[in-house]
Amino acid sequence: MNIEEVSALENSFNQVTQTLISKKREDEQFTLRLNGERSQFTRFNHAQVRQTGCVADGWMQISLMRDQQCSFRQVPLTGDWEQDWQVAFAALEELRDELPLLPIDPYLILPSGNNSSREVNSGKLLAPAAVVPTVLELVKELDFTGLYAGGVVVKAYSDSCGSNHWFATNSFTLDYSLFTTCEQAVKGILAGSEWHESAYRAKINADKKLLKLLAHPPKELPRGQYKTYFAPDAVASLLHMLSWGGIGESDIQQGNSALALLSRQEKQLSPQFSLKENFQQGLVPRFNELGEMVALDLPLIERGMLVNTLVNSRTAKEYGKLSNGANNTESLQVPEVIPGKLTSEQILPSLDTGLYVSNLHYLNWSDRPTGRITGMTRYACFWVENGEIVAPIENLRFDESLYRFWGDNLIDFTTFQEFIPEVGTYESRQLGGSLVPGMLVADFTYTL
């Protein structure tokens, strides 16, 4: 499936928009959102195919507003105009009947802009039939497991004021793990809009070297506090927690944020920690669910101080704040942690004796108001002594506050950053990712 083949979706979406505008009554406002994909999902286990298939999906969400009342209908969008308009019109009629029954919403945001944008990122992906042999031929001697997800993802927005945004991207992710016979593993992600055989080959060759390190018998460590180097993927996992009761203004206002102490300036983080949203890479649409365009660059934490939270227009209206175009969940979409001074050559000498953690798993707040997070180490994690990798470790549980590991215990970030792509596929393929360095932390607490 190439990007041109989604033109039927675009035509149908635009026709639905125009027809809704023509049918709308004077006192009505609406927004229309589209999410669609044409994706191939091929799942691997033991360097064989476990499941393989394609999904053609799309929906549009019509939100109708009148007299400070609002409701929505989400219905399929197939690209067949007659079929699509039939369900859209039925939805409109239902919404008209329902609105008078609903309570007044004093913080309802009506569409007000008149912005337009159109961004189409073409790609050069593997042909569907080439995915399996191309991926597996190189790893057929290895215990390879994972998922190839590729194809077109579309997001669009329009409204009764005339705003219209279209974003389509043709991209893939290959999210995989390579296992040793002792169930130690290396994790890898390859992503982009073009498949490069040489990049895949180079990555697998590098992974093979790590697999040799993992062949040593794993070391079982007692619980305690260890100096720890977190590779960028692990940093991205910790950062991801800020999207769940962290950096959103509504969570701070409603007593539901781990950053409330930072917001009230009762605590501060290390001056080495700076975080921003960076939309410059064009990986995700810059328009949000209200058709608002987000700033290309939004600083959030600067030198350990909270300078901005993520504020959407609804929260701004409710709490008298200024919106910065955040999405409806006020979550991070393309966060970037500013690099530090630790070069890649200095990582092991600076760690000296401690843990090298490549990945983390299953993070959750163990006590959100104090910023305490629990989770597990996963994949290629090593015990390091005197600046040398000694052995892989048996996985450890940690339980530690962000006010410590991004506070006084933060030693440094690396000079390099890595882009960690979002590979989630709940309901549909997710976009975006994090640009993060590695980090060195003192006295990180492991509990089991």
Next chain:
Amino acid sequence: MWTKLTKAIAHFQIPADWIGIRVVKETSATHNVRDGLPQANGKSLTIGAMVEVLVHGCLGYAATNSLELSALQAAAETAYQQALAASEWFIFPFRESERPKVVGEYNSPLLEPLDTLNPGEINNLLVQICHSLKVDPKIVQTTASVNTSERENWFISSNGSEVYQKFTFVGTNYGAIAQDGAIVQQRTNNGSHANSYQGGWELFKQDELWQQVEQIGVQAVELLTAQECPTTRTNLILAPDQMMLQIHESIGHPLEIDRILGDERNYAGGSFVNQSDFGQLVYGSEKLNITFDPSVPGEFASYSFDDTGAVATKEYLIQEGVLKRGLGSLESQARAGIPGVACARASSWNRPAIDRMGNLNLEPGTATFEEIIGGIEHGVYMESNRSWSIDDRRYKFQFGCEYAKLIEEGKFTQVLRNPNYRATTPEFWHSLIQVGDAANWQMYGTPYCGKGEPNQAIWVGHGSPVCAFADIEVFGGGRTEEF
């Protein structure tokens, strides 16, 4: 629908050994109120078909949200090409026996259909719940939401299967956050989205609703001045609304045969359980009896057939502590040679079926609640999950609850806040010393069991009585003075 699907299968021009179409039509409604004000209100309709083909032992699929004959034909061709392209590399030669012929029907139990309350009436109730939750000025946030869904499944195949299942779901979720300076405490109705069932509005408008709502508000405020849960090893008594999570994470997931076969190692993880453990491994104390039971009326994941056509029946997975059977579909059973259950389930039409929990229940014992508490010299009783984390092999876990009470000499003596506990799975289940009787068996559910590549969130149910565990590590929350 049957006519359309029968015609489609007859028209497919592909040389497949077997073809199936699974259509899902789901209308779900969301009503969400915070602090008495509407936050989200609306309905979502999804409808589409999963076409699956078997070609020389390889399964390929294609899913489409158009049920037009041309779209179904295109999907069948795509599925066929997918299977063909993978044929040299496929993991196991599946046969038609993994897609047996089955004919039947299932309908959720239902007293008050979902159209008997209009959105205005629903919102009024939710607004009233928010007001009732705010029992004190220290309550800084109140929330009330209800999610309903009506889901129809049609499954038809080239070997004669015709299954229709209609599910009606209702889930309620309400809670309060209380704050006093830096101390913040949350209380909900049995943990996030735990009150999820099959049925109608009779599940929402229960007699005890207003009493429960008030208690949630009162307990949120009570927690502000409660003692921290002590850091110690002691007896741990878990209410059914926490047992739900405990069973799910440390019994359900590790017994999924696809995890044991390695399918999930790149995402959800593997398992500490091995193929050779079935029939041998002593998983827990002899008081531990776990069933896969899709036949409990009203439990969230009851059904008669899984998504590949396997007939769903009640089976013991663990009996008197011994591991007997896994959570494995017909595909996993064929691959692993381990007895399984009818658990091939897909989150919707756009995802293939994989091994899932359905209803996974801990069968009642004989102890009354009073006998359990009365027999504890020192311990902590915990209710309602608030934090959950377990490793990829389902071995080392740490869970936290919303509300706890200290037990001293057989009596509750004080309320505790920020209760947490951690253990390894075998150690924990071997520490099971008391299982409550049928009178304190309660069932809950969650719509958000995540697994699979591509990812799928599916609904599962868990029933359990109150249970007691000996010598477990418990501890409290973080202290700001520590950093």
